[in-house]
Amino acid sequence: MDRRRFLKQTGIITAGTLLVPSFLRANGLLNGFERNGKRLVIIQLSGGNDGLNTVVPYGIDAYHQNRNSLAYQLSEILKVNEKFGLHPALKGFYDLQQKGHLSIINSVGYPNPNRSHFRSMDIWHTGSDANEYWSSGWLGRYLDKNCNHAYEAIEFSGELSLAMKGEHQAGIAISNPNAFYKTMNSEFFQQMTKPKSKNEELNYVYRIFNDTRNSAEYIYDQYRLKENRSDYANHNFGQQLKKIATLIKSDIRTPVFYASLGGFDTHVNQKNSQNRLLGQLDSGFSDFINDLSKEGLMKDTTVLIFSEFGRRLKENASRGTDHGAANALFIIDSDLSSNAHSLNNIDLDNLEKGDPKFQVDFRSIYQELLSHRLKVDAKAVLGKTFDGIGLFA
Amino acid sequence: MKMTSEEKAHLYARSSFFVFAQEWNKSDDRKKVVEAIVKDQKFDPLNYDLPKLDPDVFKKGSKSKRQALRKTWRQQALEINAIWIRKMITTKYAFQERMTLFWTGHFACRTIDNPYFTLDLNNKLRKHALGNFRDLLVEVAKSPAMINYLHLKQNKKGKPNEDFARELCELFTLGRDVDYTEKDVMEIARAFTGWTYNFNGEHVVNPRQHDDGEKTIFGKTGRYTGEDVLDMILENPHTADFIAKKVYLEFVQQELNDQHVRELSNVLFQSNYSIKTMMTYLFEADWFYEAKAKRLKSPIELLVGLGRMFELEFQDAKSLFRIQKVLGQVLFDPPNVAGWPGGRSWIDASRLAFRLRLGALITNKGVVEVELTPELDEMLSQKTKKQKALQLFEEVDWEKFFRKQKTLTAPEMVLQTIESDQHHVSEELKADNIIQLLSTPDFQLI
Known part of the structure; x- marks a missing residue:
């Protein structure tokens, strides 16, 4: 029996299906696409990046008292104000911050913090409370309500992140x-x-x-469509961002991109490993910003950089740090209301189980990204309303 | 009641992953076929030799020694993971294994770092998989794996940890916010204070940590122990409702039918929580057969189904682990205590692409690249990076495969589930045709 007859008989094809037109073109969906809001790029730092050595509170005594081997001094860091500075590897981030295109948001977390990587990452991905188990991600629920195609949220990896999975609609993970x-x-x-x-x-x-x-x-x-000739740092993270930039430059109809950089679980000899990772973050990300800026595409792009938790204030006996709670995160955008939201809002003398208490709920950041940048009903995605922090101008 | 071969295919697929038609019970009476399946089960433990634990390594051992031990543990747990999948493929007691798989999702517990916990909990679930739900619940609550996972060890008199108490009510028995309050959770936590285990993995209640004072739970006051609380929870028919609902979602379909769930729940409650009685009722119900091909296979059902169809051995535990990861269901590593969400969440674009090609990969004697990506073309290209590729699949014995299907035509057998009017192929098929059938979206359903 020939194959075609077989397929026909097994109900796999019906007559004439070899000429299936691509539905995209057939429906003319590619023409006249206009984005409502901006596009969002999420960068996940997996493993729990040590926010206290990323946004360094060099002017606070408790920081130096608790970090004998790990503390940075003023002379080493990129000074932001009288109390805080950025990790020395974050030169590109510092430039952006000084230009007002990057905001440092300190003490971001949630009530009853969970110190397990898996659980805390799930909470960040789904946007649930610490005692709830949700099976859909916050970006996935945005897709549910506003999108119809997998290509509307793209991640260059082998596995789609939970954040990108909705109840009915999900993004797509590809590597090639x-x-x-x-x-x-x-x-x-x-x-x-x-x-x-x-x-x-x-x-x-x-x-x-x-x-x-x-x-x-x-x-x-x-x-x-167009070969991306820009130079990118030759590490996996840089290459993920290069692929994302290639698509953004093609004017793809994709409002959400996701990239990640792992290895931040620095229990042992943190200084070297974090230095290397933040170096990769800075080099890859700076290449990305330059690439998009050249074509004026950063004005339509907002970036969120987060990690599932910060790390304990007190360093451990192995020159590393253990799992903590609230953390610093970054937002990159061309119309920010400030380059430091809640930067000074951290109290290292008043800890909860050894960690600084959270001051900003991470979902209030999601809320502003959803309503002001993706221009959708944030409450429909997050299930409730959070206090805003006025990120955007 | 007369039973068609289509109905038999459905029953065997749902209850036993996949069974060749010639091995089906020959009776055409539904009751008799169901009885044969249910009766034919037995507790056949999963065996794996673990050395006796040396308490001193963890108490006094050096850091590097403990690290080495953890690494060994992870490897052992990984092997147990593969052994279970192979067991599901080769066992004579497939329904018992299928039920064990269901309970491992219901009593979701992350044990992938600890082979002792893994083996112990898995065998407890297997032992009671078709037994009494009370016995099962008590065994799970007393298992070192769950005590560790839900922080019962940290639950002490005067300093209760509510983790176990909350999940017990919300995820294991009553269901979220059904007939219990925050106050009940706090009081239930007190009843379970002191629950821990000794170095032999046996459950003990530490009298110094146990709060034996009066507690008020579900409106009643008494000096309740943990086991008292389990009984109080089981006295509430809403516990049977919750279990029935989970069974319906797993064995029937995602779209709930309240009447049918109620029927299951009544059978479970009135039989004093006999799981076997509930499952027998389910498999005899007409509406069970109306749900044919209306469920997405879970990743393990897909893998095990293929394994049973082609008698695969899955010799490389690491590759098997990677496949589970890409498919989104790693045994002993659920996403959280709520288990795998299941249903349509099993597939998204990337996972479906992988699932559609999995059959071809397996039957083409494929190799899996060390870096597993959903792009199977890359994985199938045996020429590139050959040194990095791991041999995962053995050659399929097609002759045997075709010999084994005598009753049904090959498409009917491979797609035991597809709607009947869609395939009427009676001619002898070639291996290529089978591979194509495995690659259809229809094959994703059961």
Whole structure:
């Protein structure tokens, strides 16, 4: 039996399906796309970056008292004000901050902090309270309500982050647009069309299947529109950002991108490893900013950089630090109301289980990103309303 | 009641992952077939030789010694993970394993770093998988794995830790905010103070840490112990409701039918929590057969189903682990105590792309790159980076495969689940055709 007849008989194809038009073009969806808000790039620092040695409270005694081997002195850091400075590796970040395009937000966390990597990362990804278990991510719920295609949230990795999964709609994780396109558009898959069925689950699988094929094709097309000749640091993080920049420069209809840099779980000999990682963060990110700025694309781009928790104020016996709670995070945007929100809002003399108490709920940051940058109803995504901190001008 | 071969396919797929048609019970009476499946089960423990624990390594051992031990533990837990998957593939008691898989999701507990916890809890779940839910609940609550995971060791008189008490009510028995208050959670935590385990992994209540004072729980006052609380929770029929709902989602479909859930719940409650009685009722119900092909396979169902179909051995534990990771379900490593959310959350674009190609990868004697990505074309390209590739799959014995399916046609057998009017192939099929069937979106359903 020939293959085509077989497929026909097994209900996999119906007549004439070899000429399936790409639905994107058929529906003219590619024409006249206008973004409502800005695009959002999320950068995750996995493992719990030590915020106290990233945004260094060099002017606070308790910092030096608790960090005999790890504390930075004024002479070593990039001074922001009389109390705080940035880690020496963060030169690009410092430039942005001085220009007013980066805000340092200190003491970000949530009530009843969890010090397990898995759990705390889940809480950041889903936006739940510490005692709730949610199965959808905050960006995923944004996709649920505002998007229809996997390519609307892209991550260059082997596995999609929970943050990018909604109840009905999810983003897409790929590592190689070329290979992914070839896989999903093999002759065999091209011949498969959706059966007419009353089975909602079957229809659902076919919907995701078609969307995956279309997204693979669209991302591939956009990706090779224009070769990205900009130089990027030759590490995995830099290359993730280069791929993201290539797509952004193609004017892809993607409002959300996700990148991550891991290894921040610095229990032992923290100074060297954190120095190396923040160096990668700074070099990769600076290349990204320069690349997009050259084409005037930063004005439409907002970046959030976060980690699942900060680290304990007191260093441990191995010249490292243990899991903590509230942490510093960065927002990069061209229209910020300040370059330091809640920077001084940290009390190292009044700790909770050895960690500075949180002052800003991370969901109030999400709320402002959703309502002011993605321009959607934040409450519909987060389930409730949080006190704003007025990030944007 | 007469039973069609389609119904049998459905019953065997849902209860036992996958069973070749020629191994099905020959009766055409539904009651008899169900009875045969349910009766044919037995507790066959998962065996793995672990050395006796040396308490001194953790109390007095050097840091590097403890680190080395942790590494060994992780490797051992990883091997147990692979052994369980192989067991699900080769066992004669597939329904018992299928139920164990269900309970491992219900009593979600992260034990992937500790082979002792892993083995102990897994065998406890297996032992009671078709037994009495009370026995199961008590065993789980007393298991070192759960005591450790939900911080019961830190739950002490005067300094209660509410973690276990809260999840017991919310995730294991009553369901979120059903018939309990914050005050109940605090008082239940007191009843469980002192619960811990000794170095032999046996449950003990430390009398010095146990608060034996009066507690007021669910409106009643008494000097309740932990086990008293478990009984009080089981006396509430809402516990049966919650379990019935979980069973319905796992074995029937995501779209809940309140009437059918109530039927299951009544059977469970009235049989004094006999799991076997509830499952028998479920498999005899007409509505169970109407749900054919209306569930997405979980990653483990998909893997084990393929494994049973092609008698795969999955020799490399590490590759098997990576596949579970990409598919989003690693045994002994649930995302949190709520377990895997399941249903449609199993697939997104990237995972579906991987799942669609998994059958081809397996049956083509594929290799898996060390860096596993969803792009299977890269993984399948055996020419590149050959030295980095791990051999995962053995050659499929196609002759045997075709010999084994005599009753049904191959598509019917591979897609035990697809809607019947979609395939009427009677001709002899080739291996290529089977691979194509495995790559259809239809194969993702069960």
